[in-house]
Amino acid sequence: MRFTKATNYALHTMLKLFEASPVKPIGVQELAEMQGVSPTYLSKILTRLVKAGMIESVSGVNGGYRLSRKKDDITFLDIIHAIEGTASLFECNFVHGDECTIQAVMKEAEEKMESHLKNTKLMDMASKANIS
Amino acid sequence: MRFTKATNYALHTMLKLFEASPVKPIGVQELAEMQGVSPTYLSKILTRLVKAGMIESVSGVNGGYRLSRKKDDITFLDIIHAIEGTASLFECNFVHGDECTIQAVMKEAEEKMESHLKNTKLMDMASKANIS
DNA sequence: TCATTCAAAGACTTATTGTATCTATAATAT
DNA sequence: ATATTATAGATACAATAAGTCTTTGAATGA
Numbered sequence: 001m002r003f004t005k006a007t008n009y010a011l012h013t014m015l016k017l018f019e020a021s022p023v024k025p026i027g028v029q030e031l032a033e034m035q036g037v038s039p040t041y042l043s044k045i046l047t048r049l050v051k052a053g054m055i056e057s058v059s060g061v062n063g064g065y066r067l068s069r070k071k072d073d074i075t076f077l078d079i080i081h082a083i084e085g086t087a088s089l090f091e092c093n094f095v096h097g098d099e100c101t102i103q104a105v106m107k108e109a110e111e112k113m114e115s116h117l118k119n120t121k122l123m124d125m126a127s128k129a130n131i132s
Numbered sequence: 133m134r135f136t137k138a139t140n141y142a143l144h145t146m147l148k149l150f151e152a153s154p155v156k157p158i159g160v161q162e163l164a165e166m167q168g169v170s171p172t173y174l175s176k177i178l179t180r181l182v183k184a185g186m187i188e189s190v191s192g193v194n195g196g197y198r199l200s201r202k203k204d205d206i207t208f209l210d211i212i213h214a215i216e217g218t219a220s221l222f223e224c225n226f227v228h229g230d231e232c233t234i235q236a237v238m239k240e241a242e243e244k245m246e247s248h249l250k251n252t253k254l255m256d257m258a259s260k261a262n263i264s
Numbered sequence: 265t266c267a268t269t270c271a272a273a274g275a276c277t278t279a280t281t282g283t284a285t286c287t288a289t290a291a292t293a294t
Numbered sequence: 295a296t297a298t299t300a301t302a303g304a305t306a307c308a309a310t311a312a313g314t315c316t317t318t319g320a321a322t323g324a
Contacts, residue, residue, distance in 0.1 A: 003133050003222045003238070004282065011234050012226065028300070035226065041284055043300065050300095060292025063299045076237060090135045094144065094167065102143050105208060105252050106135070113245035120237050136311065160271070173313050175271065182272095192321025195270045 006045050007083045009035055013046065014079055017055060017067050018122045025057075025064030045083065052082035077117040138177050139215045141167055145178065146211055149187060149199050150254045157189075157196030177215065184214035209249040 013031050020026055028046065032039040046065055049055045054074055055065050067074075090106035145163050152158055160178065164171040178197055181187045186206055187197050199206075222238035 001133055001135050001139075001216050001221065002219070005225070006283080007133075008222070008224055008226075008234075012224075015234065027298095037283095038285060039299095040286075040301090044284090044302085047301065057300060058292085059290075059298090059300050061294070061298045063292075065300090076241070084133050087134070089133065090140070092140055092144075093137070094140075101257055102140075102147065105249075105257070109208070109245045109248040109252075112248045113241045116241040116244045117237075120241075125233050125237070138312080159269095170313065171271095172315075176273085176313090179272065189271055190321080191269085191271050191319080193269045193323065195321070197271090 001089070003080070004084065007080055009037060009042060009045050010049060010079050010083045011076070013042070013065075014049070014054070014067075014074070014122055015125055017065060018071060018074075018126055020066070022067060022071070025062070025066040027064040031065070048082050049079070052078065054078060054082065072121070072123050074122045075118050076120045076122075077114055079122075080117060133221070135212070136216065139212055141169060141174060141177050142181060142211050142215045143208070145174070145197075146181070146186070146199075146206070146254055147257055149197060150203060150206075150258055152198070154199060154203070157194070157198040159196040163197070180214050181211070184210065186210060186214065204253070204255050206254045207250050208252045208254075209246055211254075212249060 012035060016031065016034070017026065028039045028043045031046075032042040035042070046055065046057070050057050050065075053070075054068055056068050057063070057065050088107065089110050090103060092100040092103040094100065144167060148163065148166065149158065160171045160175045163178075164174040167174070178187065178189070182189050182197075185202075186200055188200050189195070189197050220239065221242050222235060224232040224235040226232065
């Protein structure tokens, strides 16, 4: 159980986009090269962020990606959920009489983590950011 | 990124062992049947718990598994680490100038979850347990 | 001692997911 | 129109999850 590399790419890309001009988009080529991954693969990841409404894409010459308007509210959890999905990290398959107490504990633990990720915004990173 | 089923098996087995007699071991057959999984597979999982020092195995007739002495100190995190390993959930591969601020946030989040899992002991479950 | 009962260990499947790449298509600015 | 760029789909490969089968070896009871 580990976060996927795609999440790493997504987080770093978002941070880069946050620091960049809110007007002129950045091409996926540049974003991909920066992280040592193929443009088409990164594009596929970023498309999920587009669908989640966090960024928007611009086709054609001088196209690329830029943050959407609500940039100051984007949290780590938003990004992670867009890439990894929102399913629970732990799922008890057994049929217990009532609720599974083990699952309850696991869920609480997960919520602690999510709470921290929800309280940390992209904006909080921007000052001390260091992507290169 | 999800916890494996093996972790689910391990947690439920541990809870069952906690509730059982501290003297007479329970055979893997019974433990496996209870959870609808093959004995050899469950055995493989339990061997990791043995090596982690949480339970002990008894060979031969009337053998099986039982909790080790320090049963009251066993935490959820102990069990999970024995099965899933102790590696960080998030690893930034890039070569940043200094520390990766994104990874720092992820690590903090992970620690919140682990903290909760470390503070919850098997013992805390026993009263309200419900495994069948 | 000998057969039986049990866990341990390793080799081996099979399915699923992660991690990509390549090609073709659609959109856009010049 | 044409060059440039994102999108989508097909495909490939690797790693991990999930589990079975078989052999080995230890303990016990008769």
